[in-house]
């Protein structure tokens with residue numbers, strides 16, 4: 512899941528919620544390229560790169576790529592063997608350009624991601640792999656249940672690793688997808704993995720966007736973070752669960768994971784709470800949150816000095832969570848708050864049953880993409896500054912929504928809903 516890109520391919524893309532991306536303008540998708548299968552990032556509209564003219568044929572393009580690959584040290588025979596039967600894949604291009612109108616609400620996503628069956632399977636695997644997980648935890652400082660949660664969401668514990676030829680997918684995207692430069696570097700990294708001997712070319716399969724193996728690493732992430740933990744000399748994230756789990760741990764370690772710290776926890780808010788504080792930019796110590804009346808649902812074991820921000824994944828009508836630094840490490844794996852929340856909740860549930868206590872606003876309809884764009888346009892017309900009308904609710908749009916909500920004397924949670932859109936339409 513890291514550029515994380517469409518790891519589990521489209522299925523994933525459909526349930527990640529652009530609404531909930533922490534992605535502010537500072538993290539626009541163009542700068543925030545996925546490291547694993549970050550399907551969510553794929554949903555964002557991406558400005559087309561300037562097109563050189565005339566466009567080369569695939570054969571001409573492949574020849575130029577061959578020159579570049581060989582200059583980078585790729586063996587000519589390997590390149591020719593791998594590219595012998597490669598042609599662009601129209602299905603991959605279609606997936607790349609897809610911008611779904613509707614995404615699942617966060618509670619539906621969590622119902623699937625943290626289902627009873629996934630928790631049950633995860634607990635069995637946590638016990639089965641206990642010995643290797645303990646070794647990994649000692650070496651990389653990442654708790655076993657977090658790794659098993661990632662394994663569960665990325666590939667359903669290794670059972671769903673995608674079936675696309677990674678080279679063909681990446682060649683298609685590098686030849687004519689959006690952000691060709693990004694895909695070209697992924698393709699060259701994939702060739703390096705083949706040259707390294709980690710996997711044979713025909714067995715290098717993954718999501719339509721090239722996310723690979725049980726952890727759904729993109730090739731550049733793979734080259735940086737994949738490790739051979741079972742000691743057979745190969746970093747095999749397809750067939751070795753030990754390699755996959757240790758690689759996920761290595762990646763989280765590099766992303767700043769702090770052993771022994773919770774990712775976050777559910778909280779209750781006091782009456783009359785100022786919802787403007789529920790913003791990624793509002794980070795406070797747990798002691799300060801406590802002074803504001805924010806109370807954990809259960810004892811947390813986190814230090815009072817630990818810093819956290821408050822998340823209302825479904826606005827003020829839904830549950831509330833305080834998120835600590837480890838949540839940010841999970842976001843580096845896959846930059847979607849829904850995903851990171853699912854990892855945290857699944858990991859907790861692998862240890863002990865932990866139900867979300869707040870109730871989700873299940874009756875509330877989510878705005879579709881065109882409605883979110885309309886909302887942004889109407890906000891701008893009414894003198895607010897939501898940023899570009901791209902259907903993505905980032906920091907600027909949240910701020911604009913809050914400003915409108917304050918003007919209306921509504922709870923200023925920055926959350927877009929139908930009521931707000933209707934209000935704007937009536938102006």
Ligand code: CA
Nearest residue numbers: 739741743745
């Ligand atoms: Ca290995």
